[in-house]
Amino acid sequence: MTSVVGMPRALAYHDYFPFWEAFFDGFGVRLTASPPTNKALVHEGVRRAVDGTCFPVKILLGHVHWLIENGYTTIFLPRFVSVAPKEYICPKFMGLPDMVQATFGTKAKFLVPTIDLNLPKKCFYEQIQTLGSEFGCSPKQTKLAFRQGLEALRDYRDALLKGRWPANSNSQNADNNQPTLEVEGKKSLKVGLLGHSYLIYDDFANMHIVNKLQNMEVEVMTVDMLPDERIDAQSLAWPKRMFWTSGRRILGAAREYVEMRIPGIIYVTAFACGTDSLTAELVERTLRRESPIPQLILNLDEHTGEAGIVTRLEAFVDMLRWRINR
């Protein structure tokens, strides 16, 4: 069987790549990601998407295109239905492999395990075993690889929690231009970012917002830097338990930021994102009523101009500084 498998560096990559990398490593398969998002790649994605598709899915199509163009014959594209009981990710994640296959046809072989923790755990393990047997792995070996994956995932999450940025904690394909954050906290101004990991960690998609903020001497917090217990506890304070995992984490983080008295909140969202259209609205309206914390909502897509983002970030940061010094 193939010993190199490609994974698009988009959507679920940003949350789970270390897991899959270690898992595939467990039976001697190299999982390689496409390069960081760039303009040409987004262009290819936009060309292939139906209009009305959200920006992150367009980016994913671009990455899949890159993998196919660069000779990857096997592409790993798990179907993420649910990563926590009674929760979903997003309807598009559930149909993503089918959308991709309808777009690219049989140009590559797609490995599509279904991750659905709404079902009994047994079904999930079955999917993992099937994946292992694709590569001629014994159940025992697969189990070992799975454990290895979980360990890698735990390390990755710990690193995120400590304020490291993904590419630095990630052995493979490390980007040198990824910012590192000083958690020591000498900087006076802190800003909390809200948004899906695939926007926060994709520097091209978010127009290097983290770099830009750090250049303005702003310390940046993300949802992943908050402990899970706090997020879970805070997400229960909302009127209805949210059924989208990332949406629930964003809601929890928003309340946690308020409790931390963070000086400003920036919500990074993508045009046509269905889950954010309501999550951002809930955050915006509720926080505006309940706290004096200023919020900035940045809505990104392939038409976003960098100058517009810079102007808005600068104005926002100036305003935050002015409020603090007042």
Place this chain on the structure above:
Amino acid sequence: MKITFPHMGTAYIPFRALIQGVGYHAVVPPRCTQKTLALGTRHAPESACLPLKINIGNYLEAQQQGAEGILMAGGIGPCRFGFYGTVQKEILQDIGIALEMLIIEPPQQGWSAFINQLSYLTRKVTKGEIAQTLALTWAKFTACDRLEKESLKTRAYEATLGDTSRVLHHSLELVDQASSLQMVRQAVRTGLTSFKAVAKDLDREVLTVGVVGEIYTLLEPFANFYLEERLGELGVIVQRQVWFSEWILHHIVLSAFKKRRNGNLLRLAKPYLTHFVGGHGLETVAHTAAMAKTGADGIIHILPFTCMPEIVAQSILPEVSRDYQIPVLTLVVDEHSAEAGIHTRLEAFVDLLHNHKRAFQKASKGVETFGKKEMYPIA
């Protein structure tokens, strides 16, 4: 308390029966118009889907007519409809509208909470009255759907434009006024007889078009720019694939008891979409294949802009269209869509279907030597 609810096609008829049956005064919002949508768009989040915006408009207009509470459904995802009520409540609070939101969460969220909600809402009436109300509501749901189905067949043949719609409105009004099961049955009988009596032009060359997509935009004529009426007038028998009564049966009654639903139909979607994606995404793909098999001339797929489940379906439909050699028109609607634009596209599509059909007939008679596939590549 005076209770209102969002408009969704003819559903106001059974909803009115339901609310009045459990001892409240029902305020039916004025019919959806551009004003409704403008009101909703002003207050709703920009990138929310169209139904949420129209809902807000309905609430505000109903409040002017004295409504004090809103009956709304909840949900368990993954479609964002499950959060409509929660977000709408926040919006109304912010603009200072004192309307109480009564959100009914489905039993999958927990049976005890579900039963508590229902017993709170039905506290004014006895169990017997609840049973009667449910029976009447259900009868009205099926009656409305029955009459609408008949109108879709009749309209394509009507000799005088507008006859069918007149009969439909009249018989729906009778259903609305009916206060007993017998009266509902009588209204349906009267309606069906009147449809038969509509003067018809049976020589008309009619087409059969399946209409699939997102449920709200399918059911609410304002949201789809009176698509069914317009197509009927163009001589098209519309076969709408989603009906409110069937939706209730599948999604509320059967799914609460974890019963398998329409498995044979969904099997047709398997080669294209292997997992449910919320809303009617999977059904859209399955219905398109099923309609093609039964010999429909074309498919119209309608969805609100940014609808998540239907975007998945939209990405996949070109494949189904190619495999089954059936033309598909996708209509995406939002507050910027305009009637003239939609109607032009419908007319062009109907023209295309006529040509397609004639050419196919010729080809199959052997007049043309082209094979099907070479002649009509549907890219």
